[in-house]
Amino acid sequence: MVCPVYAKIDLTTGNVSDFPISQEYFTKYIGGKCLGARLILDLTRPGLDPLDTEAAFIVNTGPLNGTGSPSSSRFNMTFKNVMTGGIASSNCGGQFGVMMKKAGYDGLIITGRASSPVLIDITDGDITIQDASSLWGLDAEETQEKLPGQYGKLVIGQAGENLVRYASAASGERMGGRCGCGAVMGSKNLKAIIAYGTKAPHIAQPQKFKRFLKKWIRFIKKHPMTGQSLPRYGSAGLVNKANATHALPTHNFKYGHFESADKFSGETLAETALTRNSGCVSCPIRCERRVNMDGKEVKGPEYETLGLFGANIDADNLDFILRVNYLADKLCLDTISLGSTLAFAMELREHGLADFGVEFGNVSNLEDVIRKIVNREGIYSELANGSKWLSEKYGGKEFAMHSKGLEMASYEPRRSVGMGLGYATSNRGGCHLNGGYLALLESVGVLSTDPQSPNSKPQLAVFMQDALEAVSTSGSCLFSAQTFIPSIFFKLGPTHPVTRLVGKIATHAGGVVALLLKFTNLICFNSLFLLPHAESLKLVTGIKMTTGTFIDLGERAFNLERMYNLREGLTCKDDNLPDRLLKTPQDKNRKDTVVPLKKMLPVYYKTRGWDEKGVPTEKKLRKLGVI
Amino acid sequence: MAYYITEKCIGCTMCARLCPVAAISGEKKERHEINKKRCVECGVCGRACPQGAINAPDGTAAVQVPRSKWKKPVIDTSVCSACAMCVAVCTAGALEIKKPEKRGDIYVHAILANPKKCVGCSLCQRECPLEAITMKEAE
Numbered sequence: 001m002v003c004p005v006y007a008k009i010d011l012t013t014g015n016v017s018d019f020p021i022s023q024e025y026f027t028k029y030i031g032g033k034c035l036g037a038r039l040i041l042d043l044t045r046p047g048l049d050p051l052d053t054e055a056a057f058i059v060n061t062g063p064l065n066g067t068g069s070p071s072s073s074r075f076n077m078t079f080k081n082v083m084t085g086g087i088a089s090s091n092c093g094g095q096f097g098v099m100m101k102k103a104g105y106d107g108l109i110i111t112g113r114a115s116s117p118v119l120i121d122i123t124d125g126d127i128t129i130q131d132a133s134s135l136w137g138l139d140a141e142e143t144q145e146k147l148p149g150q151y152g153k154l155v156i157g158q159a160g161e162n163l164v165r166y167a168s169a170a171s172g173e174r175m176g177g178r179c180g181c182g183a184v185m186g187s188k189n190l191k192a193i194i195a196y197g198t199k200a201p202h203i204a205q206p207q208k209f210k211r212f213l214k215k216w217i218r219f220i221k222k223h224p225m226t227g228q229s230l231p232r233y234g235s236a237g238l239v240n241k242a243n244a245t246h247a248l249p250t251h252n253f254k255y256g257h258f259e260s261a262d263k264f265s266g267e268t269l270a271e272t273a274l275t276r277n278s279g280c281v282s283c284p285i286r287c288e289r290r291v292n293m294d295g296k297e298v299k300g301p302e303y304e305t306l307g308l309f310g311a312n313i314d315a316d317n318l319d320f321i322l323r324v325n326y327l328a329d330k331l332c333l334d335t336i337s338l339g340s341t342l343a344f345a346m347e348l349r350e351h352g353l354a355d356f357g358v359e360f361g362n363v364s365n366l367e368d369v370i371r372k373i374v375n376r377e378g379i380y381s382e383l384a385n386g387s388k389w390l391s392e393k394y395g396g397k398e399f400a401m402h403s404k405g406l407e408m409a410s411y412e413p414r415r416s417v418g419m420g421l422g423y424a425t426s427n428r429g430g431c432h433l434n435g436g437y438l439a440l441l442e443s444v445g446v447l448s449t450d451p452q453s454p455n456s457k458p459q460l461a462v463f464m465q466d467a468l469e470a471v472s473t474s475g476s477c478l479f480s481a482q483t484f485i486p487s488i489f490f491k492l493g494p495t496h497p498v499t500r501l502v503g504k505i506a507t508h509a510g511g512v513v514a515l516l517l518k519f520t521n522l523i524c525f526n527s528l529f530l531l532p533h534a535e536s537l538k539l540v541t542g543i544k545m546t547t548g549t550f551i552d553l554g555e556r557a558f559n560l561e562r563m564y565n566l567r568e569g570l571t572c573k574d575d576n577l578p579d580r581l582l583k584t585p586q587d588k589n590r591k592d593t594v595v596p597l598k599k600m601l602p603v604y605y606k607t608r609g610w611d612e613k614g615v616p617t618e619k620k621l622r623k624l625g626v627i
Numbered sequence: 628m629a630y631y632i633t634e635k636c637i638g639c640t641m642c643a644r645l646c647p648v649a650a651i652s653g654e655k656k657e658r659h660e661i662n663k664k665r666c667v668e669c670g671v672c673g674r675a676c677p678q679g680a681i682n683a684p685d686g687t688a689a690v691q692v693p694r695s696k697w698k699k700p701v702i703d704t705s706v707c708s709a710c711a712m713c714v715a716v717c718t719a720g721a722l723e724i725k726k727p728e729k730r731g732d733i734y735v736h737a738i739l740a741n742p743k744k745c746v747g748c749s750l751c752q753r754e755c756p757l758e759a760i761t762m763k764e765a766e
Contacts, residue, residue, distance in 0.1 A: 068712055068756030095715065124664040150649065150718055198648045198667050213756045217708050231733040276727050276735075281715045282756075284708035286733070 001542055002202040004031055004106035006060070007127055009120060011188050012053060012112030016127045019109055027543055028625055031106060032062035033089045034473040034557035036078030037564060038626075039109060040087070046567050050080040050088075050180070051163065051187035053113040059100070059154065059193065060107030062475025063541045064533070066098040066201045067209070070217050071283040071477035073098050075171075082165045082180030083337065083386055084405035084429045086565035086574075090181045091433075091472055092154075093280035094171020096195060099152025103197030114189040119147075122195040132191040136161060139330040140170035143192060151194040157332030159374045160186035164384040166337035166407075170329065173299040174280060177334040179406065179428055204542030212539060216532045217284050223483045224490035225446075230287040230479060231277050235303035236266030238444045242307070245451065246586065247415040247443035249408075250311040251360060252343040253401045253578075256412040256586050258311035264318045269300065273322060285479055293322045301325040301335075304432075307410025308339025313346060314360040320367075327367055331374045337386055338373075340407035342366065344387040344400055354394040356383060398579035403430035404570060413577065413595050414586040416442035418449070418457035420595030424575045425461065425604060427561035433478055436464035440482075441506070447489045447499055449507040452592045456510030458604035463513050463551070467531060470554030474533045484530055514607050517555075523548035556624045559608075559616050563626070572614035575601060628684035629666035630673060632659050635680035642672035642681065647718050647748040669748035697747035698762035700739055706759035707736035713751035713760060721745035 003026045006019040021035070029035040036058045044056050057079045064072040075097025081088035100108070104125035119132040135143050140157040147153050152171065159167035160182030167182025168175045185191075203209050221227045229237055239261055242248040246256035262268055269289060275297055279286030289300025301309075301321050305328075309321045328335045348354040356379060358369055372380035382390060387407055391400035401408050406429025413420030419442060422435025432439060438461055442451040449456065471481045489499045516523065524546045526535035534550035537543070545553075565574075577595055586593040605612060609620035621627045629650075632642070638656040643649075650666045653659030661672070673681040673689020674697060681689045700713070700722070714722045714737060723740040727733070739745065742765075752760040 068710075068754065070708075070710070070756075098715070124662065198650075198665050210756070210758065214758075217710075217757060221708060228733075232731065270731055274730065277733055278724070279709075279711065282710050282712050284710045286709060 001026065005104060006107040006109060007105055008109045008111070009127065009129070010112040011110060011114040011118065011129065011190060014129050016129070028556070030063060030473050030537070030541070030553060032060060032076040032473040032475055033078070033091070033469060034553060034560065035107070036060055036076055036089060037087060037557055037560040040078050040080070041560060041564050041567070043109065044080070048080060050082040050085065050184060054111060055080050055184065057110040057181075057184050057188065058107065059110070061097045061101050062473055064536055065475035066101045067203055067540055068213060068282060069476065069536045069540070070213070070220055071280065071285060071480040072475050073280045073282045074472070074475055074477050075100070076472065077169070077176050077181045079179070079181060079184045080568070081406070081428055082183045083388070084179075084570070085568055086404060086429070086570045087427050087561040088179030088181070089428060089472075089561075090169070090176040090179050092169070092171050092174050092176035093283075093477060094152070094154070094174035095281055096152040096154040096171040096193070097475070098281060099197070100195040101201055102199050103195040104199050105195070108193070110188065110190065113187065117189050117191045119192040119194060120190065122193070122197070124197045125199070135191045140332050141330050144170070144172070147192065147194055148196070151196045153192060153194050155192040156182040156185045157330060159332045162374060162376050162384070163187060164333065164374060164376070165386050166334040166341070168332045168334045170332055173329065175329055175332070178336065178431060182332045203540050205539045209536070209539040212535055216528060216536065219528050219532070220284050220480065220483060222487070224487050225482045225485065226285045226479065230285050230482070233266035233270055234277065234287045234289045234300070236269050236289060236301065236306055238303040239265040239306055239310070240267060241444045242411065243311070245415055245443040247412045247439065247451070248307055248311050249401075249410055249412045251314055252312060252347045252399060253408075253412060253580060254399070256415050258316070260316040261311055263316040264306050264310040264321055266303075268318065273318065274300065280477070283477065287479060291322055293326055298322075298326045299329065304410045305335040305339065308336060308343065312339060312343045312410065313363070315363045317363055320363045324367060324370065327370060331370070333370070333374065336409050337407040338370065340401050341383055341387045341390070342369070344390060344396070345383060347399055348390065348394055348396055351396060353396055354390070356380065400578055401430070401580070403577055404574050406430045408432075411439040411443070412586065413581050414593045416451045417454055417595050417600070418442055418461055420577060420581060420597060421457055421461050421600045421604060422465065424577050424597055424601070425465075427558065427565055433468060434465070436461040437468065437478070438464060445485065446494045447485050447506070448494065448503045450504070453507050454596045454599045455507050456513065458600050459510040459513035459517070459607050461604060462607045463517060465558055466517075466551050466554035468554065469557040470550050471531065471533050473553060473557055474537050476533050480533070481531060486529065517551070517607065520548035520551050523551070552624070556626060559621065559624055560626055562616060566615060575614060628668065629663040630661050630668060630670070630684060630689070631682055632661055633680050633682055634658065635678045637678055637680070639677065641675050641677065645671050645675050645746045647671060647716070647746060647750055649718070667750065669750060671746045671748045674747070696764055697745070698749065698764050699742055699745045699747060700749075700751050700760045701763045702737050702739065703759045704736045706757050708757060709735050709737060710756065711737070712754040712756060713737050716750040716754050719744045719746050722751055
C-alpha cells in the first residue's frame with residue numbers, strides 16, 4: 001500500500017516539512033474531503049478565527065485524482081468556514097490537483113501568514129515559497145497568465161486579497177467557490193500555489209483498472225443524463241425544470257416561479273450564446289458551457305448563477321448573467337453567496353431597512369456594485385460580509401436566505417422539502433451538494449418523490465449526503481454519480497405511469513433506506529449502476545472497498561465534519577432555515593408548501609445515529625472508527 | 628531512471644526545445660543536462676540529437692531518427708471520450724478537442740490538429756484511459 005504524501009508549510013516561518021500519513025489514516029480516511037476533515041480536527045485548536053494566522057488551509061486530492069478515472073480532476077480545500085465558523089470544504093475541478101499529484105504531493109497543510117504576498121511553488125517534489133508581490137492586485141485571469149504555462153495553478157483574485165468573506169479561488173477557469181477559501185488564502189498573504197511534475201499516480205492494479213475504466217466511461221457516455229442532458233445543456237438545463245415545479249427561487253426566495261425564466265434557461269443558452277461544450281481534464285461528461293461574451297469565448301454560467309442572477313433578482317437578462325459570471329470568476333467571488341447577498345440587499349431596500357442602491361429587476365448598476373464590494377468601498381464593504389451579517393445589523397433575518405451563515409443555492413426548498421432538510425443539516429451551511437442534493441429526486445430530476453412530503457426524506461438525505469461525501473473523497477466529480485438513476489426512467493420520461501409509481505414507492509421507502517444504511521455490509525458488491533467509484537477506488541488504492549464500505553466512508557466524513565462543527569460551537573439550533581421557508585407557504589392556497597423541518601429533523605438525527613440534540617453518539621463514532 | 632547526455636553534446640539546444648516535459652536545461656554551446664526527476668523516458672531527445680550524445684537509461688546510445696519518421700498519434704475516434712487527458716499533457720500543442728461542426732454537436736473527440744508540432748513523445752498514448760491512441764509512423 002502506498003500512503004499519500006503530504007507536506008506541512010508554515011508561511012510565517014517559511015518552514016516546509018513532510019507530513020506523514022499513516023497506513024491507518026489512509027485506509028480509514030482515504031483522502032480529499034474525509035482526510036481533510038480528520039486533519040483539521042487533529043491539527044487546529046478550537047475557537048480560532050477562520051482568518052487567524054494559526055488557522056489551517058488544507059489542499060488535497062483523492063486517490064482517483066489524475067488516474068484517468070472519469071471526472072477525477074477534483075481537488076479539495078478544507079479550512080474553517082469564513083461564512084459559518086464551522087467546517088468548510090471547497091471542491092474544484094481545475095488542473096491544479098492533477099498537477100500537484102504529478103509534482104509528488106497528495107496534499108498540503110498550510111498554516112501561518114507570510115509577511116508579504118507569496119506563492120508556493122511545487123516542482124518535481126521540491127516545495128519553495130516565492131515572492132508574489134508583483135501578482136498582488138491582479139485578477140485570477142491575469143495572475144494565471146503571468147505564471148508559467150505548463151503549471152497547474154490555484155490562485156486568488158482581488159476578492160480574496162481584500163478578504164471578501166465569500167471569496168473563491170480559481171484553477172484555470174474552474175472555481176473552488178464556496179465558504180471563502182479565497183479569503184483564507186488572502187489572509188495568509190498567499191496569492192497562488194503552482195505545481196508541476198511528471199510523476200505517474202500510483203495504481204495498485206493497473207491492468208484491471210484500465211479494463212474497468214473502459215466499461216465505466218462507456219457507461220457514462222451511454223447514460224441519458226451524463227451522455228446527453230449534461231453535455232447538451234450543462235447544469236443550466238435545470239432552469240426550466242425547476243421553474244416548472246416552482247422550485248426556482250424568485251424575488252429572494254419569495255416565490256418559486258419566474259414568468260420569463262426561459263430567457264436564461266439552458267435551452268435558450270444552447271441556442272444563442274453557446275459556442276460549444278467543454279469539460280475539466282479527465283471528464284467524459286463535459287458539462288461546461290463555452291459561451292460567446294461580447295466576442296470573447298469564456299466559461300458560461302452554471303445553473304446556480306443563472307438562478308440567483310436571474311429569477312432571484314427578478315431579472316431575465318442572459319447577457320448580463322454571462323458578464324457577471326465572468327466578472328465574478330475573474331475577481332474570485334462565489335456567485336451563489338454573492339447573488340443571494342445582493343437579493344437580500346434588494347429586499348432590505350424593499351422593506352426600508354437599508355439601502356445599498358440595488359433593487360429587484362434592475363441590473364444596470366450591479367457590475368459596478370460588485371466591483372465596489374470587491375474593493376470594499378464605503379457601505380459596499382458590508383455586502384462583502386454576506387447576508388447573515390447584514391441581517392444581524394439591519395434585520396430581516398426571516399428572509400436572509402442562508403443556513404448557518406452560508407447562502408443557499410438556487411433550489412427553492414418549499415418545493416423540495418428534502419432539499420430543505422439538506423440545507424439545514426449540511427455541515428458547511430446552505431449547500432445543495434453537502435446537503436445531499438435531494439432536489440434531484442424531488443423537483444429537478446426525472447424520477448421524483450413527492451416534493452412536499454417529509455416521508456422518507458430524512459433517510460434519503462442521509463444516504464445521499466453520505467454517498468456524495470464518499471464520491472468527493474475519492475477525488476471524483478459528483479456529476480459522475482448521476483448515473484445511479486437508471487436510464488430507463490429517462491427513456492420513459494417523468495410523466496410515465498411507471499416513473500411516477502417508482503417515485504411514489506420511493507416516497508415511502510424510508511424504512512428500507514434506513515435499513516440499508518444500518519447494514520451497509522449487506523452491500524458487499526460493486527456495481528456500475530450504483531456507485532462505480534467504489535470499484536475504481538479499490539483498484540487504485542488496493543484497499544478492500546465495496547459499495548457498502550464506500551458509503552461508510554462517506555458517513556465517516558460527514559460525522560467528522562459534524563464533530564468539527566460541534567467543537568466550534570455550532571449545535572442543533574444551527575440546523576435551521578429562515579422563517580420564510582418554515583412558516584410562510586410559497587403558495588398561499590397550499591399549506592404544505594413550507595419546509596416541515598421540525599418533523600424531519602428528529603427522524604434525520606435518529607437515522608444518523610445521533611442523539612436528540614444532533615450529537616453523534618459514542619457508539620456511532622466508535623463504529624465509524626473515528627474515536 | 629532517466630535518459631542522460633554525454634560529453635558529445637555541443638549545446639545545440641534541439642533536445643531542450645523538443646522535450647515535452649521541459650526536463651532539459653543548459654546554455655547554448657554548452658553540454659546540456661537532463662533533470663532525472665522529471666524525465667519521462669519518451670526518447671524524443673535521443674531521436675532528435677544530431678550528435679548521438681544522448682544515452683537511454685540502460686546506457687545504449689540513442690540513434691537519431693529523421694523527423695518525418697517520428698511516430699504520431701492516431702486516434703480511434705469511435706472510442707475517444709474527449710476527456711482531454713491527452714490534450715492536457717501535449718505541451719507541444721499538437722492535440723486538440725475537435726470543435727463541433729454545428730452548434731449543439733456534443734459528439735466530439737481528440738484530433739491531431741497540428742501534426743507538425745507533434746514531437747512523437749507518446750505521452751498522449753500513455754495518459755489515454757481508453758487506450759484510444761496508438762503511435763504510428765506517418766505513411
